[in-house]
Amino acid sequence: MRKGQASHLHHLPPSSPQEPFPLLPSQLETFVGNVNSDDVIPNKLSHSMRTRFLRFVPVDWNPSNWLGLRVEVYGCSYKSDVADFDGRSSLLYRFNQKSMSTVKDVITLRFKSRQAEGVLLHGEGQRGDYITLELHRGKLAFYLNLDDTRQRFSSSCVAVTVGSLLDDQHWHSVIIERFNKQVNLTVDSHTQHFQTQGEGDSLEVDYELSFGGIPLPGKPGTFLRKNFHGCMENLYYNGINIIDLAKRRKPQIYSVGKVTFSCSQPQLVACTFLSSSSSFLSLPVASAIMGGFSIRFQFRTWNPDGLLLSTQLSPEHQRLELLISNSRLLLTLHNFGQQLEASAGHRVNDGLWHSVSLDTRSLQITLTLDNEAASTIEQWEQLEARGSFYFGGCPPTGFQTPTLAFQGCIRLIAINSQPVNLNHIQQGLLGNYNELQFDTCNIRDRCLPNLCEHGGRCWQSWTSFSCDCSGTGYSGATCHKSIYESSCEAYKLIGSSSGFYSIDPDGSGPLGPALVYCNMTEERVWTVLTHNITAPVRVQGSSLQKPHIMMLNYSASAKQLRTIITGSEQCQQEVVYNCRKSRLFNTKDGRPLSWWVDQGGERRSYWGGFLPGVQQCSCSLEENCIDMNYFCNCDADIDTWANDTGVLSYKDHLPMSHIVIGDTNRTGSEAIYRIGPLRCYGDKSIWNAASFYQESSSLLFPTLRAELAFDISFYFKTTANSGVFLEIMGHKDFIRVELSSPSVVTFSFDVGNGPAVLSVKSHLPLNDRQWHYVRAERNVKEASLQVNQLPLRFLDAPADGHRHLRLSGQLFVGGTASQQRGFLGCIRTLTFNGVTFDLEERAKMVPGVSSGCPGYCSSSSSLCHNSGKCIEKSSGYTCDCSQSAFGGPTCKEVVSVSFDRESSMTFTFQEPFSVMQNRSSQASSARRESISRAREDVAFTFITSQSPALLLTVNTFSQQYVAVILTHNGSLQIWYHLQTHRTPDVFSPILSSLADGQIHRIRIHREGKDLYVQIDQDIHKKYTLSSDAELILIRSLTLGKVIRRDNFQEEVLLAGSKGFIGCLSSVQFNNVAPLKAALLNRGSSLVTIRGPLMQSNCGALADSITSKNLRGNTHPQPSQAKDGKESNDADSNNFMSRQLVTTFWQPAATFWEECWEHCPCNHAVFFYSMMKVCGFRYISYRPKRQVTKKH
Known part of the structure; x- marks a missing residue:
């Protein structure tokens, strides 16, 4: 496809004969055209399209403000082989031999159905292999087993599911590609790649493959699971056209039931209720032969609440309501001030079609949902509807209800067994309606694909979705932000003490949190990662032919370990090794007898305490080996215990994943080893900084991928009034974070919906030479900006707007592409989606920028503790402890108070008044900002x-x-x-x-x-x-x-x-x-x-x-306590009071000697006065009882 003559940007919506020119934003495909009259810009469709009508929509002017269109479209003829399955039929493809064994399979087909359940494909072997593709709850479920087992459809058998709402009577394409254990399953444009479990690589299927159902052997017309009801087109199995063989009545194909070769599925007409406040459909009451009335219809929705149906009843002052309440159907009869209720179903807002039947005859109201047992409300007289039946909400003149109106799709309405023609309603020949869309069900699955990150669970309504982040270790609208610190060093900076902590080494990146022990008792903060072998291991009887091999499993994954090690300043792992007549490297041919394997799977033959690549031990460096002819104590091969303990400290090789011992099979030969935990200290990212001295200078980094979500965080300090911290551009999209005034940080971006701006204003200037924290995040739900500990600012994304942020330019740090409004000051700890940028290394190559940042508060040394803030002074520093529970010059003094x-x-x-003020002023904003x-x-x-x-x-x-x-x-x-x-x-x-x-x-x-x-x-x-x-x-x-x-x-x-x-x-x-x-x-x-x-x-x-x-x-x-709770409290009170006397700032003997020496009387008031004389400080007191000197 190509476009010419001043065309710039175009949409290509799909079309159909029934609705030749729909314009659905979710189905548009956009192409960039040329910007002059000469160049030809070819565009290839990402997926093939079968259509009878095609429309091109110019959506943007070219730079010369012209809008024109010249298009050439290239296509090809389309061959179609179709089979229609009626829900009781199937096609069997029988092999020429008893069994078919394959290591590679390609299966393609197209299908459409109005049923949410049905088997499309099944095959199995006597050894337990099987392959099944079926519709389940409107999704495609794929089962594949290549190992000998009998777990078919058991609870332990896990299905791979793709797609959603596939029972929409539209054509859907399916491609299954398998090579050995690797499988790609594609439904329409959604592909899921997975790897099968177990050891098998080949799929062995006996006798036949069935399409459309799973017939039971020996029982014609009987099927194991629900059959497919719908049409299949162009069904190919490994290049074989199954439907074509069936049409030509080839002997390989056996037909079960009635299979026809044209798609005669009737189109069910539905209507969509678009608004939860104003959509309604009113239909006149049809006369019933036996009195009362009956209504049947089908509905589907995502909303957990909404009024489905309501009508006035006679006798007067009665009405009947059928609504969805908390995801269940609730039938309510309002009868002279009383309410009678009946309920049915569970999670009826699952997006599937549900059938409802309501009958008021036989002196009871009967509610039936799907195939469940009916629920009833007894009545004392025959009820009849008067006026109209209202589906959804009510017109302005009707009775009002506080319940939200139904928002979803309805079809197959029948009143008193008379079907309702929705086309007549649309033509104005029947009933009345508002905010309805006919001849379509515009339901969308907003959870496909799942935009909740890190395993968050997606929930949706008709207009939006939300993420449940429980148990993921992440928070935010899309579970993007880690709730854990990135390192033990970061935990110490917020005042934590030694203990087990979950750290997230890559923040919002793909790696999850890992449980580590943070040792903060030393000057350095140590991160300790344990493994499964903690006790000493004794080895005997091993040789090179049958070595002792021990695998170490750590409390973190291999990727987490690599990230923690890379981000640390130093790591080490102690290997305690004791040997008796057991050598390490002493062989004639130089081959080691024992070695260890690093995390990357490489064999390492140097021992603890020595340098990589050399088969030696620590005693060689220290020149204190037992026998100076050897480089390890164990290589002396003596009959007494020797020790070659050392510390492995080369970061690229840590941690140890295996240890192999191969020389303990001689008489009296043995070894005992113990592998210590991996220990790392220092977080290289926390104080990775750069100083910017010229407005025109900036650091450049490669472009970033941030289509659906990103977060940026950093610290800065400056004396300038304004400046751009960072900027990255695309064709039109961009990201920019800047200091727009001395007290305002601004985060702006554009994803195609127009520029969005978030600002946070500080009550104190930010250009005060102190470190300030900034974090900006954008996802498909919202954007947020945080500065220091100020309240977060939020901005909701527009509904159904553009989601993908497309960036192509480089990341400018400390400036812009125009080299204007650059930042002057220091930036440190710059991270983007959990990846830390090495500012120091990049600053070495750029004029006007230097590595590091001057000042007392610009290093990793802990000058201020327990969340205290380091404040730069002209000649030194001071600690601001206002945000800390501790006091003292460095925020280390514990503030303790005794209570009685x-x-x-x-x-x-x-804050309450200011909070109320902020919220009320923002309540009416269409794009909500929350604080x-x-x-x-x-x-x-x-x-x-x-x-x-x-x-x-x-x-x-x-x-x-x-x-x-x-x-x-x-x-x-x-x-x-x-x-x-x-x-x-x-x-x-x-x-x-x-x-x-x-x-x-x-x-x-x-x-x-x-x-x-x-x-x-x-x-x-x-x-x-x-x-x-x-x-x-x-x-x-x-x-x-x-x-x-x-x-x-x-x-x-x-x-x-x-x-x-x-x-x-x-x-x-x-x-x-x-x-x-x-x-x-x-x-x-x-x-x-x-x-x-x-x-x-x-x-x-x-x-x-x-x-x-x-x-x-x-x-x-x-x-x-034996005398009840009151005596217990009194004892505790007296006991604690006595302890207070002996434990406040002076030893007990000194206290009594000095205090009683100054005590003029025995009243409690003077007792408290003497406490003050003795060095106590108190806030208030209440005289309680008299005390005597002997007390």
Whole structure:
């Protein structure tokens, strides 16, 4: 095909005789034409097309503002062999020999059907091989087995499914291509490649292949599964035209039932209800012979709710409604203020056709769905319809209902057994309608292809789709963003301590998260990946002919391991090797007797501690081998134990995947080895930076693939007022992220729907020489922009707009293609879809740009800890700990406060009014921008011996709450009450008591429905909430005792009434550190304190409680109390009070000596005064009882 004469861009929609010129955006194919009158631009169709009508639509002007069209189209004649199957027939292709064995197969056919079920192809062998292609629930399911088994159609047999809504009475093409285990299955333009399981390569089919069904041997007309009902065209099996053989009555073909060779399938006329608010179809009531009425019809939809049918009844003041409610059919009879209901079905919004029958005769209303048992509503008198039947919604003059109208397709309507001709409705001869489309069902499967990434589950309605990211480790509209940090180094930067963590080394890339241990006890942060062989292994009796081979399986995949190793500064793996009369390399011909295999499958014969490529051990480098004639201790071949332990540290060869030992078969010969875990430190990407000194300078990288989704993240610091961080262009599409003013970051892009712009404005300038974080994301659902910890900004993608972002130019970092508005400053940690760009290496080759970034806060050294922010100064740096729960010069000092039973601290949030203001101003926007998403981060440390107890609660103005409590037995419970009309979600991560006088660290993180809980270092749990609703208008956070609140459940109220006796430290909720706020802002209106609340040291308190318990403290634990809960609380209170006296900042003896020396009387008020004299700091107190000196 070619176009000429000033044509630039054209659409080619498919056509048909029934509707010669439809214009459906999902089926358009676009071609670029020439831009002058001379050049010829050929375009080849991506798929062949069979059509009688063809239309070309010019859609864009050429650069000279001319629009013209000259087209030449080249085609070929089309041969068609068609067979019609009636649902009880099939064609059998019988082989010339008993069995057909193939290693390569090509099967092609076209089909159309109005049934969602039916077998198209089947063959099997006596050894268990089989091949089956069938329609199942409107999709093509393909079963293939090349191994000897009898698992045909069993629950363990997995089908590969392709396509959707294939029962639409349109032609669909199928291609099956197999070579050995590799298979391509293509339906229309959707191809799925897969590899069969097992060892077999050939397909062995006995006797015959059947097309259209699976007949049972010896039982003519009986079939194992539902037969295909529809037409097949041009059916080829390995080059053999099956239908042509059948038409010519060749002996290889045997026909079962009635198979005809023309497609006589009747076209079922349907209509589409386009709008959930204004679509309706009204039909007059036809008279019934026996009174009452009956209605039958078929429908299909994706929506879980919608009014299907309604009518007024006589006697008056009654009406009947049939609706879809929560994916079920619900029939409701409104009868003089009462409602009678009957329901049927489950998940009727699955996109398939469903048959409905409604009958009001015989003094009962009967509802039948598909082939299920009928549901009934009993009635006391005969009901008759009056007026009209309304399908979908109601006209403006009809009765109104709060339910959304049906949005979907309806066909085969019959009223009182009289079929309704939809063509008469369209011609105005019958009934009335609004917002309907006739003679078509415009249902679309928005989940094909599945645009949810990383295994996210796709859900859809009639107009949109959504992704369920539960259990994937990713979040966002399309499950694009990883919820995990990329490395242990990144976890440390946000204040985490040593423990097991899931890291996602390539972020939003294709690799999933891996579980590692992060060791943060040293100056370096070590990432530890374990394997399955942790204990020492003793080897005896092995030789080169029969060596000992051990394979190591790691806690991460090979690709994850390679990504972690590549991104680390250094990696190592210790090999502990002890030998007795067992050599490593001491042979006459130089062949090694033992070796190991790297992750790439290469044999390595150097040993731990030495350089690659040389058969030596660490003792050779250290010059301390047992026998200096050999380069390994084991090669001395002595009859006593020797050691060749060393560390493998060449990154390209790590980790070890196999170890092979081959010289332990002599008398007295043996070896013992232990392979340590893979250990890596340093994240090379975090501080990979470049400095830009000239506006015209920029770093260039190859073009990027970002058609359906991308994310860009980086840090920057600058003193400039504006500048472009990065830009990449296409023919018209583009991406640009820039500092548009000193306090505004702008993200703009165009995917063909016109430029889209997202901006985030900071309340503080961003050109302050400090590091600032930027993350921009775009997917087919929405775009988002985040700057630092400011609220996310969102922008919805237009419905049914262009999805594919087509980029062709290079990526400009720090500037633009025009060399204008370049960025001046530093950029670091630049990642695109999880891939980190090496800015430092590229900057070495570009003038005006240098590697690294000057300043104290531009290196990997941990100057500020626990999420503290490093602030550059003219002569040094300082740490901003405002976003951290810790204090001190470097944000390392723990902020701890002791509570008694009457103590509480409430922090009131200032944001609700501004949040309300932002949301209301944006509510009417067609392209919604939102400023928040459902996410919470909670962390705190506590120590107590009391239970029940309330540790923390967060409340909103909309009666939502989050509560963390200890139950009667001391176990932890987390309560999430997000929807006030439902019961709260309650989770118990650990059943053992945490009221044990020990320090416990709790971390809670929520992303939508996913809730992650960590207790101390060793307990990691994941839960799924019943709702992903956000906490709307957060009012306050409370620690300790809570006054009664009506929205709390009984268990939370009980824990709140008991308060909390113990010590809390390092409390953080999102970006708020309430304990630190209470200590630093005692007079603030945002902080409310009740009862004694004193700064403390939880660690010292834990040590004291532990020592007391070890010395045989007789005070009962909560679970041991004998006199009820109140006595238990009192004991705990007294016990904790005594411990507080001996554990605050000074040793016990010094405290008593100095405090009682200054104590003038025995009243509690003076006791608290003496606490202040002795170095204690307190916030408030309440006199409780008198004490005497002997106490």
